[in-house]
Amino acid sequence: MIRNQWYGVLESNEVKRGRITAVTRMSEKLVFWRDTDDHVVCMRDLCPHLGAPLRRGKLKDGHLACPFHGFEFDPGGACVYLPAYGRNGEIPKALKVGTYLTHEVQGMVFIYWGDPSTGPQPPKFFESIGEGFSFSRVSQHWSVHYSRMVENQLDVSHLPFIHASTIGRGGRMVVDGPLVEMRDGDMEIWVYNRRDDGTPPRKAEELPPPTRHPFLQFRFPNLWHNWISDDVRVTAMFAPVDEENGVLYLRFYQRFMSLPVLRDLVNLVGKWGNIVIANQDRRIVSHQMPKKTDLKMGEKIMQSDRAILLYRQQRHRLQKEAGQV
């Protein structure tokens, strides 16, 4: 995981008003809830008093009350009521629950995993998916670190094998390039797979300059965009659970059909397609070993894995900037 980054961790509809959502993310037990302004609060699921699970607590007037001794915490994590000291008791300043900054964009909840004093700018979703798009969504648990899930979506040579019956039909096994560029911190990838005509794969430098938008776009640390056409996109958010688990949030976006019932039908078909394809990947990827990737881990990276290599390099660079390595 990379410090000082906004990680997409949940769909907004998973955090309902008046309810506590308890999940593990970033290898930590967390609770999410909405304050009186509907703003999402993210706290450690750990009461600073005697370590009770806050997920068993109650929401009261915009505060979270611990189930054990009733201490109440405000959205910033400060204890604002300590029943054993009475209404007017003095509350120690140090009595605070750990919190994370949160932000909602396009119906997704992000938390800032790092030091808030680094002055984080709000996270951004893919700008080209704007007005006129509707979408369907699906989520899946994968028993592998999110880095393997990311790399799976940057892997351009697995399609004719894992997806032979779906998006990998046609036997385009030879990988020219791929062409990978960094733009404003995003990775942009153009895929040039073809059938084997006996000629060697071309290197990225030998490819003509692209004439279309990138097929794939990866926004650090955990968002992915497949630009299928101007009117059809698939996005993914790879939420880190812990060192061996992640949650894949997929969305199918389209804007070619806006008539109410047909629109929903098209989006449903897109959702099924996403499920079928993700299951094909998960069958293999969730058994990759080790479960987590690193820049130097002894795997044999090929020319066709260029996007995976650049991901590992850039992630390492960001971790270095954050003082982690």
Ligand code: FES
């Ligand atoms: S453990 Fe939470 S109030 Fe005591």
Ligand SMILES: [Fe+2]
């Ligand atoms: Fe795949």
